[in-house]
Amino acid sequence: MPKSLFEKVWEAHTVRELSAGQTQLLIGAHLIHEVTSPQAFGMLRELGLKVRVPERTFATVDHIVPTDERAEPFSDALADAMIKELRRNCEEFGVTYFDIASGRQGIVHVVGPEQGITQPGTTIACGDSHTSTHGAFGTIAFGIGTSQVRDVLATQTMAISKPKLRRINVDGELPPGVYAKDVILYIIRKLGVKGGTGFAYEYGGEVFDRFNMEERMTVCNMSIEGGARVGYVNPDEKTFEYLKGRPYCPKGKAWDEAVERWRDLASDSDCEYDDVVNFRAEDISPSVTWGITPGQGVFIDETIPDPDQVDESQCDSIIEALEHMKLKPGAPIKGTPINVAFLGSCTNARLTDFQEVARYLKGRKVAPGVKAIAVPGSMGVGRICEELGIDRVFRDAGFEWRGAGCSMCLAMNPDKLEGDQLCASSSNRNFKGRQGSPIGRTILMSPLMVAAAAVTGEVSDAREVFGVGSPNLVEV
């Protein structure tokens, strides 16, 4: 019988059915960070349990690390206590820990693929909802809560109900200046922030075939913003090429054998899905959010919704969003003044994100009064950018070039919005208060759109600002 990748991986990792009807599912690799793990280790101690497979458990520190003064002890005593706790837990339980001294530290969803821990056909769990990112490799990856972190630590398995499977095709060719971020913002806007509840998403079609691995990660990353806990792309030659030679990938003959196996993983062409949705790439434009959920988005040349013009069911949430965002109904979103530009997060802080922006940013300057920060997703990404001189382009433009971490994506470190500052952000969540100030405001967009906003001081169309796709490209 033809099977989807999801089905193949789920079956292979099923240990047994549990009495309440859930599946006991084996986890191939468990990733850990400092915020959602300390209580789980505490529970292990209370129960007198060990980490069952420490060699398949990897930790890093990302949410609380400062991106400027990175030496320990951190000036924030609570953050310092958390990093000490993580180190203690890793030492006591024998877990590999990518700390700052290792040079491999970074956002957990950047580090996993970078180290080659994320591999096709395996399962990954992490106490973090953006674990779906790893699906870009044909991995089935779940964000889990802290009690489940405990379960995976203790048993290398977890209890989970099998989701349904939805295939999302994006065919055709993306217009110039339209990026993976725009694709996922579009999908979320079309299917809704809860449209994916109960589903795993399989992304495919010509656009995904052409996407590089980092673009695929951007889309899979935000599956959860559409309600889907799992999102993945079938692995192909690009997947194998990206992984080849990475530290935790098999080597030599074992590599060839692994690739052989991985080639059989992709969904069979005639497999069944519970649902199929088709989109056209040509319909997608550079997108920005105007509200307080990732589904509240428009194309850059559209206007902010007017609660008087929509049906009643949406009215309250639009009013609430516009009140928080201090935006005018019916006005164009383009031209909205910004205070901060943030280029970072597990959605968009990989090498190709910085490379693409640097192509256009060269010779340009951040607008006066705008605070612009660029935060690589991992120390590895930062190092390569520095070797290639990409950091110089950002610094010369007036961006602060920082050390790796989650930074202003959720502002658990010192990088925070103040008051009602408005931030043009390449991250994934525009919830109220997400970037550290309860009244702070976030507009989500692609990295190049963040750069355009930084340069003009207002929400702008990157295609105009940088002449993307035009014959008289401003690129220097």
Next chain:
Amino acid sequence: MALEKITNISGKAVYVPGDDIDTDRIIPARFMKCITFDGLGEFAFYDVRKNEDGSDKPHPLNDPRRSDASILLSGSNFGCGSSREHAPQALHKAGFRGIVAESYAEIFFGNSTTLGIPCFSASPEIIREIAAAIEADPDAVVELDVENTTIRCGDKTYPGELRESARGALLSGKWDPIAELLEGVDQVEETARKLGYVG
């Protein structure tokens, strides 16, 4: 590790209206700088309850008549966003033992069930009707019957929904799956070996 069988939750209720209430709203990230879950209760919904100077904003959770509420009513896609278990932990520590909402984000639903908090779904009309009833009589008791997945308020009984795996787990006292997962170790070993995960 026998757990209590959860068949029935009852108590006063509070209605926090709105759709897509995310876990950042339920517990803002800055309160997650902690290594235990203790003390999270007082920070539940902090930024919508408090002004920057710490004084109270008008909010249902600040209503003294509801200070001992143990059932939370809300809208659709409740608990979306971050997977932080700090969210249901904060609600539990703030005294909530059951939730009734139109729908839930999946990770939040699972996290809550693992803490023994039944998450009932109900239609918007039912939720509005119960909200009106507790508005009229703040002492009205709302009762979640896990066995029959019904919601009682006053002399009315409404149909609720609860995913069968959660219902079964709560009723049989297996809502925290750790004991059962540990029982499966031999099979775990076997599956891992088959997949080449060993060694």
